[in-house]
Each structure stands twice: as C-alpha cells, then as structure tokens.
Amino acid sequence: MAKATRRKRPDSETVAEAERQIAEYSRTVKFTVTEYSFEFIVQKLTTDRYYVPSYQRELVWTPKKQSKFIESVFMGLPIPFVFFWQDKDGRMEIVDGSQRLRTIRDFMADKVTLRGLETLPIVNGFRFSDLPMSRQLKFVETPIRVIILDNSTDAVTRTEMFARINTGGTIANDAEIRRGSLPGPFMELIIELANDPTFIELTPISQPLINKREREELVTRFFAYLDGFDPTLNDGAGDIPTYKEEPRRFYFSFVKDMNDQVATELELEANSPTIDRMKTTFGDALNFIEKVSPYGFTKSETGNQVPRVRFESIAVGTALALRADPTVADRVEDITPLLNSTDFSAATKSDAANVKSKLLNRIRLTRNWLLNQ
Template identity: 75%
Template sequence: MRKKPSDEQVARAERQIVEYAKTVKFTVTEYSFEFIVQKLNSDRYYVPSYQRKLVWNKAKKSKFIESAFMGLPIPFVFFWQNVDGRLEIVDGSQRLRTIRDFMADKIKLSGLEILPALNGFYFSDLSASRQLKFGDIAIRAIILDNSTDAVTRTEMFARINTGGTTANDAEIRRGSLPGPFMDLVIELANDPKFVELTPISQSLIDQREREELVTRFFAYVNSFDGDLNEGAGDIPAYREEPRRFFFSFVKQMNDALAVEQVPDQDGASPTAEAMQDEFRATLDFIDAVSPNGFTKSETGKQVPRVRFESIAVGTALALRADETLAERVTDITPLLESSEFQEATRSDAANVKSKLLNRITLTRSWLLEQ
C-alpha cells in the first residue's frame, strides 16, 4: 500500500508552490504579425544572446509559415519586460524571426504538402490582399513583469521552450548572467590543463560542457559546509533543484566579484584570484594522482558529470582540509576502481541531494584517510 505524504510534507509542498508562484507576474496580450515585425526591426523586442544561434532549418520555417496560412493556432510567445522597457523574447524567438524574415523576402517556401501551390513563393509573390491578411494574423503573447528575476526567467525558458531547439543551461547562463564570475568560468574552461584532463567530444565542447563543469565545481565547493551533519558536511543551499541552484550561485558570485573589482588594478578581484588558484591547484593534484584525469580509461573521451563532481569537488575539499595532502597521496586509482566509487558515480538519480553529497564526501574522506 502506498504511503501517503505526511501533513508536514504536504505543508512544505504547498509553501514551495505559493513561494514560487509569487515570483511569476505576467500580463496576456495579442499582437499582429506586422506589429511584431516593426518592434523587432526597431530592436524594441530583442533576442537574448543565448538564443541567437538557435535557428530553424528551411523546412521548419516553411512548415511554420504554411501553418499560419492554414489558420492553425500559433503557440503563445513569452516576453520579459526589461528595466529599460524593451521586451526580451524568452520563448518564441524562432517563430518571430521566421515571420520577420518571410515578410522581408528572406525565405522561399518549399516542401509544403498541404498548400503545395505556395512552394517557391516569397512574401512579395503573394497578392497584395494576402500580404495584408498575413500581416494581420494575431499571435498571443505573455509578458513577464520586470520583477521576474533572471533565475526564474531562465527556468521558465527551459521549461516552456516550444521551438524544438533549445539552449542548454551553460549557454543560457552565459547569455543571461554576464559578469566577472562568468568571465572566470569561461577563462578556466579553456585552461590548457583542464582541457587535457577533460577530453570530450566536439559536440559537447560546442555545448559549453566544460563551462558547465567549472560552474558545478565552484558552486559545490563554495557552498559546502563541512561542519554540518555532525561533520559529514552539507550543501544547505542545494534542494534538488540544480538549475535554480546554479543560476542563483552564478548571480551571487557575479555580484560579489563585481563589488571587489578595483578599476586601477585592471579590475582584479581577490576572491576571483583565490578561486582561480584553488581550481588550478586541484587540477595539478589530479593530474599528478589520476592516470586518466577525469576519464575512466587512457583513451576515454567522456567525462560524466557525476564522476567529475566526485573527483574534482571531493579533491578540492580535501585539499582545503589538509594542505599536506599532495605530499602523501600519489595515486587515487584504488579509490577510482573501488566498488564504492563505482556505485557513488552512477548517473541514476544524480540530482538527489543524498547522492550528490555521497559522491563528493566519498573522495574527500578517502583522501583525508590516506
């Protein structure tokens, strides 16, 4: 028989729902294609950087235009009202760009099956009345209030994106949360030793996987409190909502490092320099004690996030606790080949907090016991 949640669990769930719902304020309106194009052309509506390279292929663009001619309902587009009054396109940028480009004669329709007579047509090939009717087609829009923070906004983008091609979290963070910490992440993601220790495919490189790994490293290392849980340690800010956790951490660090930057010292931040030193010290240690870096074998071309987190974060925390570690530990192969490590770095339920803490503290404890 299924065990029902306790009254306390139900109350906690209700509080989370109410708390999150308060962060989302919006209005609903309706715009014509012609109006949308005017606003795009004047830059009143803009595509954020993390979405600019997400572009439909020719077939998808033609199919969308065909659907509009057929009178099919068009999904909502989502905007966020910036503090300067401009609207950022949170979701729907590819639809809106397709409309704009078609009306600017930049798209030739092709591959249409329901309305094949339109194949080969540009917008200017349509009759004058059909052009006007196309411009009058309405699309409904939801406008998020500018009080909606970046974390909530990007979380919504990831959940409601209907374009079929989505930016990943690292790309969204890079585009929506620029600042000194993101600059540090990008710099370290391209560090030669880090690149050497993380041999991954070109597709993952293009998806900024190394930036994701660097972000996770700092978020976990700097959020870990070893005094909690009777000395076992905890990451109190982590509540099994990794996307929100990482976005919040990046924003906080951007703000903190920006305050520290000194203009007459080339914008140097003591905290950023310390973070950089710790990251590179961790890499030096792993390079010395792990024959295959973060991979499973000498020819490995994969760096599972759970494996990276266990090795990198656990090592950094151990080095913080014992500066003499590098003098005593010469090889972590016994750890990496142990059944405990294999079990701890399985990818199932990777975001469950207990699993995260287990894989981090396993490496930390093993190193400190040597």
C-alpha cells in the same frame, strides 16, 4: 498475478512543505496576456524595441522548419503563446518564441523561400511578395497571443521558464543561457578556466559537447558545490545548505551572486581576492588530479566522455580534501583504488543525479578517502 505494492503517502509535514514551496514559487511569476498582429510585432523587432537575448541568438530554425511554420499559419492552425519580459529600459526581451517571430519577420522581408511543404505544395518556391495582395494583408494581420512577464520576474525565473516552455525545437542549454544572460567578471573566470590547457587535457570530451560549453558547465558546478559546502554541518559530515535539489536555480543564483561579489571587489581594488583564491584552488585541484589519476576525469586511456557525476565526485572531493589537509597533495600518489572501487561505482551512477543525498555522498566519498590515506 503479482500483488500491487501499496504506495506510501507523504506525511503531513511533507505535504505542508510541498504547498509552501509551490506557493512561494508561484508568487514569483506574474504576467498579463494580450494579442498583437504580425505586422505590429515585426515593426517592433525592426526597431529593436523587441529583442532576442544573446543566449538565443545563435539558435536558428532550418529553412524547412521555417517553411513548415509559415505553412501552419496559412492553414489557420493555432500559434503557441509568445513570452516577453520588459527590461529596465522599457524594451521587450523575447523569453520564448524568438524563432517564430524571426521567421515571420524574415518571411515578410522576402528572406524566406518556402520549400518542402506537403500539405500546401503549390506554394513551394513562393516568397511573401509572390502571394496575392489580399493574402499578404491577411498574413500581416494574423494575431498572436503574447504573455508579458512582470518586470519584477528575476533572471533565474525567466531563463528557467525558457528552458521549460521553449517550443522552438532547438534550445540553448543551461551553460549557454548563463553565459548569455549573466555577463560579468565571475562568468569571465569560468570561461577562462574552461579553456585551461590542463583542464582540457583532463576532460577529453566530444566536439558537440565542447560546442555546448560542457566544460563551462563543469567549472560552474565545481565552484558552486565547493563554495557552498560547509564541513561543520551534519556532525562534521558536511552539507551544502543552499542546495535544494533545484540545480538550474542553484547554479544560476551562484553565478549571479559571484558576479556581484567580484564586481564589488574590483570597484575597490585592482584585483579580486575571490578570483585569485578560485584560480589557485582550481589549479591546485587540477595539478593533483593530473598526478594521481592516470586517465584524468575519464574511465580509461581512450575515454572521450566525462560524466558529470564522476567529475563532481573527483574534482569537488579533491578540492575539499586539499582544503581540509594540504598534506594530501604530498601523501597520496594514486587514486586508482578509489576509482575502481564498488563504492565509487555506486556513488557515481547517473540515476537521480541531482538528489541532494546522492550529490553529497559522491563528494564526501572522494574527500574522505583522500583524507584517510
């Protein structure tokens, strides 16, 4: 029998830092709990006092899933909490539960015909108005528990909560959430560059990933890591000091801050120096990679996927090298030796991809290789 390995307990400093981070985060989530009837909530939805944020609007349950939910209500099963957040106008944003609430609203409006039910098959084909009046009244008076987040809860925390607690079965990914909840001039730049013809050619990905805005995710990561990288730290090795291994919060905060920065610049001038700089940086990196990498960001001529870790290493590492030494663009003609190396293969494995040390390692690897050519 193999001998069990003794687990190394965290030291006191690590325990203290863990407690500090837990306490700091828990203070950002304040809420109250209440209970509303279906009828009350539907009335608020109808008058747009309660609303679905844009990043959730395209997420719609199938008719069968809607029917299953209504069946669960008939059966008296517990309904999961709904999360609201009150915006500055006093309206309630549905952070989680929009599909349940829309199903209730549509069923009460006779827009849902029950189908595919197995526990209560007798009601297949029913609409709300087909139910006896007593059952209709019981349905509209059904209570649902609601958690209302304090309006001081920031957008980063709300969208992170949505991603963590979503109970709808269909969930927006991070790129969709950022696009919907962070409109602004920098987000417009991300969308524009994600549709750049050269970028599209270098990132041949599947249609489902395109639909999930994977290219927007890649562009966001490119700028977040590049702008956050300080080459003077760690004795010249470089670091991203704002990255704390919380990628969702890191990207969200970055986009929000850049939106604000660019908006301020546009208020003062017709053009934004930041936007101009980023377009040039992105274009220079793409032109270089198109020249030196036979398959762009993929592994082969027929490749149809771009692993994020691979993209980050090549794209961010290239941009950092060009920033440190612009002559790299003229000196280096092929990066195949790097891409075929065991070091690159090890650095771009997807396991523990968000660990800061691994992120820095894969970015530095490409940067250093290019600078040493």
